[in-house]
Amino acid sequence: MALATEEQQIVDEVPKGLLIGGEWRDAAEGATLAVLDPATGEAICEVADGTPGDAMAALGAAHSKQAEWAATPPNERGEILWRAFEKLTERADDLALLMTLEMGKPVAESKAEISYAAEFFRWFSGEALRIDGQYKVAGNGASRVMTLRQPVGPSLMITPWNFPTAMGTRKIGPAVAAGCTMVIKPAQQTPLSMLMLAKLLEECGLPGGVLNVITASSSGSTMGPLIEDPRARKLSFTGSTEVGRKLIAQSAEQVLKVSMELGGNAPFVVFDDADLDEAVEGALMAKMRNIGEACTSANRFHVAASVADKFAQKLAARMGAMKIGRGTEDGVEVGPLINADQRSMVAELVDDAVERGAKALCGGKSIDGPGFFYEPTVLGGVTPDARVLKEEIFGPVAPVIGFDSEEDAIAAANDTEYGLVAYLYTRDLKRALRVIEGLQTGMVGLNQGMVSNAGAPFGGVKQSGVGREGGDEGIDEYLETKYVAINLG
Numbered sequence: 001m002a003l004a005t006e007e008q009q010i011v012d013e014v015p016k017g018l019l020i021g022g023e024w025r026d027a028a029e030g031a032t033l034a035v036l037d038p039a040t041g042e043a044i045c046e047v048a049d050g051t052p053g054d055a056m057a058a059l060g061a062a063h064s065k066q067a068e069w070a071a072t073p074p075n076e077r078g079e080i081l082w083r084a085f086e087k088l089t090e091r092a093d094d095l096a097l098l099m100t101l102e103m104g105k106p107v108a109e110s111k112a113e114i115s116y117a118a119e120f121f122r123w124f125s126g127e128a129l130r131i132d133g134q135y136k137v138a139g140n141g142a143s144r145v146m147t148l149r150q151p152v153g154p155s156l157m158i159t160p161w162n163f164p165t166a167m168g169t170r171k172i173g174p175a176v177a178a179g180c181t182m183v184i185k186p187a188q189q190t191p192l193s194m195l196m197l198a199k200l201l202e203e204c205g206l207p208g209g210v211l212n213v214i215t216a217s218s219s220g221s222t223m224g225p226l227i228e229d230p231r232a233r234k235l236s237f238t239g240s241t242e243v244g245r246k247l248i249a250q251s252a253e254q255v256l257k258v259s260m261e262l263g264g265n266a267p268f269v270v271f272d273d274a275d276l277d278e279a280v281e282g283a284l285m286a287k288m289r290n291i292g293e294a295c296t297s298a299n300r301f302h303v304a305a306s307v308a309d310k311f312a313q314k315l316a317a318r319m320g321a322m323k324i325g326r327g328t329e330d331g332v333e334v335g336p337l338i339n340a341d342q343r344s345m346v347a348e349l350v351d352d353a354v355e356r357g358a359k360a361l362c363g364g365k366s367i368d369g370p371g372f373f374y375e376p377t378v379l380g381g382v383t384p385d386a387r388v389l390k391e392e393i394f395g396p397v398a399p400v401i402g403f404d405s406e407e408d409a410i411a412a413a414n415d416t417e418y419g420l421v422a423y424l425y426t427r428d429l430k431r432a433l434r435v436i437e438g439l440q441t442g443m444v445g446l447n448q449g450m451v452s453n454a455g456a457p458f459g460g461v462k463q464s465g466v467g468r469e470g471g472d473e474g475i476d477e478y479l480e481t482k483y484v485a486i487n488l489g
Contacts, residue, residue, distance in 0.1 A: 022208015259467030320362030
């Protein structure tokens with residue numbers, strides 16, 4: 001299927017090479033990798049398939065630029081980020097179309113992501129001016145304590161395919177603000193959004209060598225040697241817990257500063273006093289944003305037993321009516337999953353739940369034809385032993401299970417190795433506060449189905465990660481604290 005003229009124009013505008021030291025270049029061995037449209041399974045274009053040698057050259061460029069970049073006035077760093085915020089806002093339609101072509105989500109959702117991504121540049125443009133320290137009299141009165149915060153140094157970044165622009169700006173924004181140089185590797189499925197972002201940052205005045213981009217089919221072989229190199233001082237990764245554990249272990253050799261935004265298994269808890277219609281709308285947002293391919297996606301719905309069936313039926317009516325199709329088509333609300341493997345994993349979890357006694361109230365199967373589509377699915381009567389309650393779904397599937405008491409709800413919500421986000425619907429303020437304090441998650445959505453906010457700290461506990469991105473805390477991940485003891489005696 002040939003791309004439409006507008007689609008081909010934005011694809012043609014994207015650089016297809018590696019960005020190293022301010023220069024766009026081919027991979028050392030000339031290899032390329034294909035970028036597929038998940039709605040058709042066909043190739044959109046090819047980009048450079050970087051080698052370990054290319055990655056080491058990128059780290060060398062970042063290391064060489066670090067001292068100069070760290071000395072750049074905060075005003076200049078902040079102004080670059082502000083211009084980038086304006087540029088993303090100005091090009092939102094084009095960037096959204098590009099994202100939909102390589103990732104599959106409906107254009108409206110892609111445009112919302114561009115807006116969200118731009119907010120990180122706006123937020124951290126101000127944070128560049130708020131890197132502080134302190135000066136105080138020591139307890140003995142004879143000396144002074146001074147602290148200052150300085151950039152941690154060259155930072156390695158690995159971003160996922162599900163939010164290809166926002167996960168980039170959420171890392172790049174604070175690094176630029178703090179004065180850190182970077183080597184970033186986008187997911188092989190969605191390199192175009194990152195390559196275009198790098199081009200726009202160049203246009204906004206980001207000096208060559210500050211941001212280096214390596215596209216590659218193998219993350220381990222390209223980024224592994226960099227993690228072991230003493231010139232790197234920071235690693236930021238967004239992806240699966242399984243991979244995150246391995247990266248943390250690799251980072252121990254050089255004692256890198258790490259931030260990890262890993263897997264989730266978000267509970268969506270609905271009490272019997274909640275407004276069910278509001279809860280269903282919140283559930284739709286928490287579940288179907290990004291086709292369910294989000295670490296913050298509501299993974300399991302724990303609903304008070306007295307209203308569980310009613311909630312499930314209402315949710316099924318809404319999800320079953322959603323229009324499925326290629327994300328560029330008018331009115332489409334549900335695009336394809338990223339690839340065939342992801343669709344097979346979703347189907348496997350649904351089949352397991354049904355075999356154990358659950359019933360598909362809507363959907364429940366893959367869709368034939370080109371592309372990797374799966375029907376929006378609500379499962380009622382889910383049994384506690386179903387895999388869908390334990391494993392991250394990453395697809396448009398909502399399993400509903402009842403609970404009898406507040407204590408049971410909290411216990412069920414916490415019955416997971418993950419702890420990224422939870423959603424809670426109740427009109428009882430005292431209950432809300434009790435449950436929020438009892439939930440073992442880094443974030444909670446109270447009577448709303450979305451928590452993402454550039455001005456708030458994003459991150460989890462337990463197996464869902466280490467560190468925070470965004471908010472006042474976001475820039476801390478790219479700074480080290482230096483203490484100076486001053487003798488005035």
